[in-house]
Amino acid sequence: MGVSGLLPLLKSIHRPTELKKFAGETLGVDAYGWLHRGAIACAVDLAKGNPTRKYVDFAMHRVRMLKHFGVTPYLVFDGDFLPSKAATEGSRAKRREESKKSAMELLRAGKASQAALEFQKAIDVTPEMARNLIDELKKMDLPYVVAPYEADAQLVYLERQGLIGGILSEDSDLLVFGCKRLLTKLDQYGNCIEINRRDFCAVREVSLTGWTDTDFRRMAIFSGCDYLEGINNMGLKTAYRMMRKYKTPERLVRMIQFEGKHRISENYMSRFAQAELTFIHQRVYCPTKKRLVCLTEPEEGKSVEGMPFIGGYVEPELATAIAVGDVNPITKETIIPAPMPGSKTDAKRRHSQSAEALAAVSSASTRTRPPTKPIDSYFKGHQRIPMGEMDRNCFSVDPERVAALTHNGLVPRVFPLPRPYVEGTSASQPVTSSHPTRTARSTTSPRLIRRRTEPIQNLLEQNAPGSSYESPELPLVMQQTHWMTSIP
Structure with missing residues (x-):
């Protein structure tokens, strides 16, 4: 779209700017550029004919952003195809058809991500889609116009008439038409690039002086x-x-x-x-005169009658109906908006789909089904018993089972308490001390093993007053002392 390489050729005069610097002004906007960018997010739905409004939401987000910065957007929509552009439009339509065909093949092959990229190449913004955006602009009482042919020429005409102070677009053709101030590369934060025609003499890539x-x-x-x-x-x-x-x-x-x-x-x-x-x-629409005029009137002695390539003449009434969006600029018939989610057209479509689904379900239910077993038949061997009918001793302890586990009470089932002073863990780190180290106590001695396995009641009885128990590991002096203290 546009002249290839024109914007990079003028890179030395690109001036980064912000929308807030144009507060209080009216800027013309190439509406189809916004619609096309918004349609990328819903390319699959548009190709399948599913109702969507994502492209409208994207354009309205940009409109509200301009309003936030104090700028009044004047949206201009494309109209009919120019005879001069017939070859270009034909090649573009062919590429879109090929992309859509390849996308459907990829979708059938299960390659959804690749199919989505091809669907994006097959996007074509239609007057019906533009009408949905026009309806939103009417609610906000914002100016707009549908050009009889190219939006670029219409935007330049509005700038020459003083209706707008600049043009917001990604198309470099506007500079060829004679645009004075072009704002391009707009992002979601209101930053853009300004190209002013008065700076052409400062271009460093080529010399445009003179x-x-x-x-x-x-x-x-x-x-x-x-x-x-x-x-x-x-x-x-x-x-x-x-x-x-x-x-x-x-x-x-x-x-x-x-x-x-x-x-x-x-x-x-x-x-x-x-x-x-x-x-x-090229022919454009004049909002003041309410009829078609030429972007630049021909000189005396020349007539546009012999220039069919600039666009055919349209009667003022029909031209006005096209300009306000009531008539399709291509077919010249009353325009029908594209289906949107929640609209009457979408409701009818959903109703027809639900009716078809119900018919399919009813037809499937009338088919003869093979006999099947009832679900209760799978649980007859596992019926639940009410608590009132159960034996009250069914949960009691079985003495025979306890005797088998404890070897008739000789091996008590006890769990020793943790004794960190007896049981050392391998993960513990040795404590460094200045005192001489003691010889480590053996962890496999009978005494320690007995302490780990013996019930704690036995240990308490051994240390109880009056006990005659003598430890075999105690030294002789300690055994005598223990025996003497045990005498009444």
Whole structure:
């Protein structure tokens, strides 16, 4: 879309700016650019015909952002196709059809992510989708207009008439039409790039000093635009150098044909003239006069009657109906908005789908089914017994089972208490001390093993007063002392 490489050619005059600097002004907006970007998020739904409003929500988010910064948006929508752009539109439609076909094949193959990318390439914004956005603009009482043909020419006309103070778009064609102030690369925070026509003389990539709008327009057409394919192997810089050298398009084409470096068709000059006249005299809608006018009125002695490529004439009543969005600019019939979630069209569609589903269910239920076993038959062997019917001793302890586990009471089932002073863990770290270290006590001695396994009641009885128990491991002196203290 637009002239390839034109914005990078003017990179030296790109001025980063913010929307808040344009508070109190009215900016024209290429509405189809916003709709196309919003449609990327719902490309699959649009391709399948499912109702969605994501593209409207995206555009309205941008509208509210402009209002937040004090800027009044003036949205301009594209209209009918220009005869000069028939070849370009035909190739684009063919590419969209191929992308949609490949996307459906990928979807059937189960490659949903790849199919979504192809669906995005097949997006085509329609007047029905634009009508949904127009309805939202009417609720906010914001200005808008549907151009009879190209929105670019309509935006430049509104700027020349003083109805807008600048143009917000991603299309570089606006500079070829004669846009004075272009705001592009707008992000979600209100930051954008300003390209002002008065700064053309400061371009460092090429010298535009002394160049007129006509020279700039012809350079862009030679490199390739929507109305004429560019010459092979000729970019913007090559076209600039040749226009600087040969001054006029006729001399430039003759020298190219003489040198033979580039291939040019025989009718190239006539097509070049048509493209240039389309940029100059394209038909637009005048909101003040309520009828179609030319972007630039032809000079005296020239008539637009012999220029069908700039767009056909439309009666004022029909042109006004198209401009307000009531009539489809392509078919010239009353426009029917695209189905939206929750709308009457969507309700009818859902009702028909539910009716079809109910019919399918009823037809399936009437089919003969094979006999099946009742679900209760699987649980007959495991019926639940009420608590009142159960034996009251069913949960009592079985003495025979306890005797088997304890070897008739010889091996008590006890769990020793944790004794950190007896049982050392391997994870514990040794404590460093300045005192001499003692010999580690054996952890496999009979005494420690007995302490770990013996019931704590036995240990208490051993230490009780009057007990005659003598430890076999105690020294002789300690045993005598223990025996003497045990005498009454």
